[in-house]
Amino acid sequence: MSAPHRRPMQVNIEVPPDLEAIYANFALITHSASEIILDFATVLPNTPRAKVHARIVTTPMHAKLLLRALNENLEKYEAQFGEIRVPAEGDELAQQFFGPPRPPQPPTA
Numbered sequence: 001m002s003a004p005h006r007r008p009m010q011v012n013i014e015v016p017p018d019l020e021a022i023y024a025n026f027a028l029i030t031h032s033a034s035e036i037i038l039d040f041a042t043v044l045p046n047t048p049r050a051k052v053h054a055r056i057v058t059t060p061m062h063a064k065l066l067l068r069a070l071n072e073n074l075e076k077y078e079a080q081f082g083e084i085r086v087p088a089e090g091d092e093l094a095q096q097f098f099g100p101p102r103p104p105q106p107p108t109a
Contacts, residue, residue: 022053036063 024040031037037057041050058066078084 024053026050028052031060034059036060038063 022040023042026041026043028039028041029036030039035057036059037055039052040054040056041052043050074084
């Protein structure tokens with residue numbers, strides 16, 4: 001005897017009309033054995049402080065499912081708009097965006 005076919009549950013998501021959208025360009029991610037914590041902030045150039053505007057606490061499994069959904073959406077984005085290029089020097093990425101201004105480099109021959 002086969003198991004009964006279960007239909008996926010539909011969840012109606014309500015977004016309050018007065019919900020304020022917060023821009024974030026920085027995320028601090030920490031974890032415990034049972035939780036993943038995502039803190040979102042906005043970092044401005046030449047500003048030494050950033051305030052966390054949102055904190056999301058979730059399970060490791062949900063974080064992994066979120067990662068999968070983000071990857072799927074980034075693939076769709078890149079298919080429509082082109083590749084998102086990330087500099088090779090991963091640790092210097094923040095410095096490129098938020099470090100002190102650098103003089104222009106002379107063109108290479």
